[in-house]
Amino acid sequence: MAQLPGKVALVTGAAAGIGAACAATLAREGARVLLTDLDDARGEATAARIREAGGEAAYLHQDVTQEDRWPEVVREAETRFGKLDVLVANAGIAILKPLLEMSLEEWRKQMAVNVDGVFLSVKYAIPAMKRAGGGSIILLSSVAGIRGSAGLAGYSASKGAVRLFAKSVALECAQDNIRCNSVHPGIIDTEIWDKMPLSSGGRNAPPDARAIAAASVPTGKLGTPQDIANGVLFLAADQSSYVNGSELVIDSGQTAG
Numbered sequence: 001m002a003q004l005p006g007k008v009a010l011v012t013g014a015a016a017g018i019g020a021a022c023a024a025t026l027a028r029e030g031a032r033v034l035l036t037d038l039d040d041a042r043g044e045a046t047a048a049r050i051r052e053a054g055g056e057a058a059y060l061h062q063d064v065t066q067e068d069r070w071p072e073v074v075r076e077a078e079t080r081f082g083k084l085d086v087l088v089a090n091a092g093i094a095i096l097k098p099l100l101e102m103s104l105e106e107w108r109k110q111m112a113v114n115v116d117g118v119f120l121s122v123k124y125a126i127p128a129m130k131r132a133g134g135g136s137i138i139l140l141s142s143v144a145g146i147r148g149s150a151g152l153a154g155y156s157a158s159k160g161a162v163r164l165f166a167k168s169v170a171l172e173c174a175q176d177n178i179r180c181n182s183v184h185p186g187i188i189d190t191e192i193w194d195k196m197p198l199s200s201g202g203r204n205a206p207p208d209a210r211a212i213a214a215a216s217v218p219t220g221k222l223g224t225p226q227d228i229a230n231g232v233l234f235l236a237a238d239q240s241s242y243v244n245g246s247e248l249v250i251d252s253g254q255t256a257g
């Protein structure tokens with residue numbers, strides 16, 4: 001039996017990677033899904049694939065850091081699909097660089113997408129969820145939001161902020177029947193690893209950031225976007241109705257020790 005019949009979900013950064021897997025999984029379980037991203041060609045293609053598989057999905061261009069775009073995105077979910085029940089704030093970037101080589105501009109860019117973008121997602125989703133009678137907010141943090149990460153100090157700081165923001169939202173919205181939880185992926189095999197700008201001039205740049213990171217996982221395995229989507233589905237569905245303000249770590253034991 002489908003786990004999300006009648007639900008409407010918004011997934012940011014849904015063109016690729018974890019976001020695309022989340023959108024497809026929620027749609028497979030009966031949700032109508034609005035996908036947003038910067039990458040229109042891939043976003044449209046991902047939404048089309050979901051529709052071909054029998055799901056209901058639409059794509060909209062969005063930069064999550066642009067506040068003036070948010071009212072339109074939420075309005076689109078409500079006018080096209082009738083309401084908004086589930087938010088997956090997934091859009092994120094990572095800049096892999098030694099601290100002393102990171103510019104203030106790079107620091108701020110990472111904070112803008114990973115923290116400001118999440119704040120805006122939540123701020124604009126909540127009124128729509130109140131109109132719907134409640135909802136589930138799922139924020140993509142990271143294992144780097146639980147413990148420090150050399151070379152990823154700015155990313156770690158941004159994901160730590162998301163972790164405590166999720167708990168604060170959970171407290172502030174509990175009376176409105178809106179839950180908020182964070183998800184903490186470990187090393188997941190997506191293009192985020194290819195996009196990380198390495199240290200200047202190639203000095204100290206790991207030849208394969210994925211393989212180095214995977215060595216820190218007890219099983220030695222990379223996770224898949226579907227591994228994360230499975231956890232997101234649990235938090236989106238009513239079966240997790242008593243789960244609020246919690247953090248779901250999906251890392252094959254990487255942070256267990």
Ligand code: NAD
Nearest residue numbers: 013016017018038063064091092142185187188190191192
């Ligand atoms: P990805 O790079 O494969 O996909 C991210 C998507 O977000 C892309 O489609 C990109 O276009 C989009 N995006 C980037 N900036 C945006 C913006 N300003 N507005 C809208 N969309 C934007 O990354 P991923 O690995 O799928 O990561 C998804 C989330 O999971 C991120 O928040 C990331 O920090 C988190 N995460 C990933 C890993 C991992 O190992 N892959 C681990 C922990 C946490």
